[in-house]
Amino acid sequence: MATDVLERAIKRAGWTEVSVDNINEFLAPGGKSVLFFAGDSSKRPEADDVAVILPELQKDFNQAFRVGVVHREAFADLKDQFKVHFLPTLCLLNGEEPAGNIVRIQNWGEYHNKFAEFVNDGYPAAGETANV
16 A cells, blocks of 8 residues: 555655566666665655655756656565565666665665665766765
């Protein structure tokens, strides 16, 4: 069961609802995408926090990635493929290949840094320096 917050985010942002039946279709265009494994957001309220943060990240990074929200019923079938062990998880994908996961709720800086690396193929965004 998705909460109102998650349902509104899906509709407003135009995210795709992903199941076992349409995962290949979602991944087919390639490029950057994020699978949002929210689980049962009524039991995991932090999933609502992620649902609020994710559209802001899409805006900050000029829609550089697509988002698919994984149906909770598909979790058991997809978790191993995308190395998801905790909920909520954002699985960052480059084509069909996992590029990393962001687990549970993080502070804004963590999200921003990880998405900057993701969108820029592992390199710091313009004006940032790498941690060496």
